[in-house]
Amino acid sequence: xxxxxxxxxVQSNREEEVRDNLIRVLDREGQAELVPNVLxxxxxxxxxxxxxxxxxxxxxxxxxxxVEVETxxxxxxxxxxxxxxxxxxxxxxxxxxxxxxxxxxxxxxxxLGQAEEKQGEVPALKIEFKEGDVVEIKEGPFxxxxxxxxxxxxxxxxxxxxxxxxxxxxxxxxxxxxxEPA
Numbered sequence: 001x002x003x004x005x006x007x008x009x010v011q012s013n014r015e016e017e018v019r020d021n022l023i024r025v026l027d028r029e030g031q032a033e034l035v036p037n038v039l040x041x042x043x044x045x046x047x048x049x050x051x052x053x054x055x056x057x058x059x060x061x062x063x064x065x066x067v068e069v070e071t072x073x074x075x076x077x078x079x080x081x082x083x084x085x086x087x088x089x090x091x092x093x094x095x096x097x098x099x100x101x102x103x104x105x106x107x108x109x110x111x112l113g114q115a116e117e118k119q120g121e122v123p124a125l126k127i128e129f130k131e132g133d134v135v136e137i138k139e140g141p142f143x144x145x146x147x148x149x150x151x152x153x154x155x156x157x158x159x160x161x162x163x164x165x166x167x168x169x170x171x172x173x174x175x176x177x178x179x180e181p182a
Contacts (some may be wrong), residue, residue: 001038004071004102005111008085009092012063014038018090019065026086034081037068041111047126048157048177065091066103066111070151075102127152127159127176135161135179146182 008014011175024031041060046053067085069077085140086093094100095154099102129135133149147163150171159176162169 001074002071002075003068004075004134005068005104005108006048006100007068007095009095010063010065011092013070015062015065016060018088021090022065022085022088023119029084031081031084034070035067035085037066039066041066045126048175053084064095071102071131087174097099112177127154127179129179134182135159136182137161137163137179139178140174147172152176 002102020039022035023032029038042057044055044073045058046052048054048057067082069085071077078092078126082094082100085091129149129152131149131152131182134146135149137143137145137147142163145163147161149159150162151160153159158173160171161178161179162171164170
């Protein structure tokens with residue numbers, strides 16, 4: 001018997017609920033030792049809403065749950081466990097359908113490493129525009145003016161925008177949350 005990782009297709013925006021349902025069903029049926037890990041890989045990003053910075057958890061793979069399942073010597077999930085997982089509320093099916101295939105070791109390492117690696121990092125800012133985009137200023141003395149993004153500094157969240165002041169192009173620096181795509 002060996003442990004292998006599989007991907008489950010689940011109802012979108014209910015990944016955590018499906019994970020909890022699956023863990024509860026496995027515990028109730030005494031099968032928890034056959035599925036030691038049920039994961040919803042997430043990453044923490046920093047966003048600004050209403051002028052306040054917030055750290056938000058985002059799913060790396062929306063609509064999917066990753067499970068570690070004990071398999072037989074041929075790498076197959078036993079039928080009883082397969083049906084138990086499939087019939088759990090919110091679970092669609094295994095990727096691969098009737099004959100699910102396990103993730104390759106390098107895929108598992110990348111997937112688990114990506115989630116762990118992101119946990120130690122400073123959350124990345126979610127800036128919705130890029131250099132060259134036209135933006136509209138939402139706050140400050142240049143409110144309702146439009147300009148073109150010249151430079152973005154993701155570490156500080158500052159954006160340099162070229163706006164027209166007295167019919168001359170002028171470079172002004174703003175916080176990224178003070179503007180929106182035009």
